[in-house]
C-alpha cells in the first residue's frame with residue numbers, strides 16, 4: 001500500500017483495542033507493515049485473549065495491508081525481546097516502535113494496595129522500557145553497520161494524568177510521568193543513530209475511559225482522531241521533531257511544554273530555614289501557576 005509510511009516496519013503494543021488498534025490500522029493504511037501486539041487482558045490487566053490481536057490483523061489484511069499478530073506481555077523482558085525479534089524476522093527490520101499498551105487500577109494514595117501500585121507501574125514503565133531496550137539495541141547495531149542515520153522512530157504514550165496530574169491516579173500518573181521523562185532521555189540517547197523519540201498524551205473514548213468520560217464529551221473523541229499524528233511521527237517526514245510530547249484528542253493537536261526552571265533566588269552562604277518564610281511565598285507567586293487536567297493554568 002502507498003502512503004507516508006510505505007514499506008516501513010512498525011510495532012504497535014496494545015493494538016488489539018482502542019487507540020492501539022486505530023494506530024495499527026492507520027499505519028497500515030499509510031503503507032506500513034505492522035506487528036499487532038496485544039495480550040488481550042481486561043482493563044485492570046488480568047486475563048488474556050489471543051483473539052484481540054488476531055482480529056486487528058484480519059482487518060488490516062482484509063483492507064489489503066500487511067500485519068502479523070503477537071500476544072506477548074510487553075512488560076515481560078523476554079516477551080519484549082520476542083516482539084522485536086518477530087518484527088525483524090517477519091518483515092526484515094524495524095523502523096517504528098509505538099509503545100501504547102496500558103491498564104488502569106485507580107485508587108487514592110491512602111487506599112492504594114501494593115499489588116495495584118506494582119501492576120500499573122509494571123505494564124506502563126517496564127512495558128515501555130523493555131520493547132524500547134531491544135529496539136534500541138537493534139537500531140544501535142544497524143546504525144553502526146550502515147554508517148548512516150536510520151530515520152527510525154520511538155513513539156510512547158503518556159497521559160494528561162502524568163504530565164498535568166489527576167486525582168486518584170497516583171500509580172498511573174507516576175508511570176505516565178516516567179514515560180514522558182523516559183521519552184526525553186531516549187531522544188538524547190538515540191538521536192545519534194538517527195532515531196527520534198516523541199510521546200503522545202491522547203484523549204479518546206475507549207473502554208479505558210468509558211466509565212469516566214461524559215457521553216457528550218466522548219462523542220467528539222474517537223481514538224482514530226489521534227492516529228494520524230502517530231502515523232506522521234512514524235513516517236520519515238518527522239525527521240526534525242524529537243523529544244516532544246503532544247497533547248492530542250478530537251481535532252486538536254497541542255505541544256505540551258516540559259518542566260522548566262522558573263524564578264530563582266541565590267544566597268552565597270547557607271539559607272536559614274527560619275528566613276525562608278520571607279522568600280518562598282514571593283518566589284512561588286512569581287512562578288507560572290500549575291495547570292489543571294486541560295493543561296491550562298488552574299483557576300484560582
Ligand SMILES: NC(=O)c1ccc[n+]([C@@H]2O[C@H](COP(=O)([O-])OP(=O)(O)OC[C@H]3O[C@@H](n4cnc5c(N)ncnc54)[C@H](O)[C@@H]3O)[C@@H](O)[C@H]2O)c1
Nearest residue numbers: 014017018019039040041073074101102159203204206208
Ligand atoms: N483513552 C484515553 O483517553 C487515554 C488517555 C491517556 C492515555 N491513554 C493511554 O493510551 C493507551 C491505550 O489506551 P486505550 O484507551 O486505547 O485502552 P484499551 O484498554 O482500549 O487498550 C489498551 C490495550 O493494551 C493491551 N495491554 C494491556 N496490558 C498489556 C500488556 N502487558 N502487554 C500487551 N498488551 C497489553 C490491552 O489488552 C488493550 O487491548 C494506554 O497506554 C493508555 O494509558 C489513553
